[in-house]
Amino acid sequence: MTVRPSRYSAVAITLHWLIAVAILSMIPVGWWMSDAITEPGSQALAYRVFQIHKSVGFLILALTVLRIVWRLTHPVPALPGAMKGWEQFAARATHLAFYALMLALPLTGWVYVSTGWAVATDTPLAVASSWFGLFAVPHLPFIEHASEAVRRATAWMAMGAHSKLAWAAIILVAMHVGAALKHQFLDRDGVLSHMIPILPHGEAAHAPAPEPTPAVRWAERLAGVAFVVVIGAAFGLAAKPAPTGQGEAVASAPAAAPAADAPVAPGTAAAWTVDQAASAIVFSGTHTGKAFTGGFEQWEAQIWFDPADLTGSKAVVTVQTGTARTGDATQEGSLSGGEWFDPTTYPTARFEATRFKALGGSRYEAAGTLRIKTTTIPVVLPFTFDEANGTATVAGKLELDRTALNLGMMSDAGGDWVSKAIGVEIKVKAARAG
Structure with a gap:
């Protein structure tokens, strides 16, 4: 039987707050630069902010993968036994939704930049990606090398999903914070102390809830992941523009094979x-x-x-x-x-x-x-x-x-x-x- 700790590990706590701060700071920045990139007066700053936004997004993706690996290899505190069954289900499903969201947000952003298409102007805009200007981050080749029509459609869907998943993050954060405050000040069961070590344990902290059955676990996983997938897919598809052709650039001609340079004939000078x-x-x-x-x-x-x-x-x-x-x-x-x-x-x-x-x-x-x-x-x-x-x-x-x-x-x-x-x-x- 796995021994459950009374709090999350220091690594888990650090990853939790790093990712949380990064995502919450990225959302308003993303909204600002989406408008500022089309304004001549703020375009230059918006471009530089966009590069930072991409870099932080890749950081979130890497930290999320690390957090998932850590979560799968380290036990976590048990939920209080006083929690109702539906509350336990909602808590676990919300956690899984967060994991799915932390993957989906940067991945849809990666898909978008890989298209080389600017949704704000509905024109091509091939800009490489790098991590804080230190080293290049490759674009997804199966998107980058697709036809112009496919890249344009993919860009609109990816940006639609990306922006609406930001709203999903706000909803989940509000639910998460509200539940944490309820546990801390109403139930007084010490749940919040699991992630904030300076808080004291609650009265019911040592009365763990029974482990859910495999069927319930799968239901929790499906509910959490489905929330993110449905939000992203539905709004991504809804954001795809009608193929009016407006703003589309003329497709470039296929690349010609480079001709061999003629041998260099030397001059008569020195x-x-x-x-x-x-x-x-x-x-x-x-x-x-x-x-x-x-x-x-x-x-x-x-x-x-x-x-x-x-x-x-x-x-x-x-x-x-x-x-x-x-x-x-x-x-x-x-x-x-x-x-x-x-x-x-x-x-x-x-x-x-x-x-x-x-x-x-x-x-x-x-x-x-x-x-x-x-x-x-x-x-x-x-x-x-x-x-x-x-x-x-x-x-x-x-x-x-x-x-x-x-x-x-x-x-x-x-x-x-x-x-x-x-x-x-x-x-x-x-x-x-x-």
């Missing part, structure tokens, strides 16, 4: 060997009104350049787009998405300069092409070139229009989230080869 440790390719812009800066960890350059032989000068730079880093896991995950660099399909970007022009002094201009994924555009890069003792220092800047490069156009064609203008800066240190 060849240079790049010092990768002292060189960098940096990009910058604004995201939700806030400036960001990033760079590529892996790239290589083949350079032939001589101010006295500009016609024989040439440069080819190949960038591993999957190594784009900004220091923010959410931004980095989004850059690796299909709307942006899509490095799984198109692992490299390529800049090739074939025409050089002197602008006076140490200033020059390189004209060529930039290819990202299947889009190639003409590019002119102004730069400075200074050489001393066989070592060259090169610095250049240009501005790219991500619209022309078809980057992020499904989710943010208007530049409401990410600036259309993206600055690129190169810093190269190189030595004459040979």
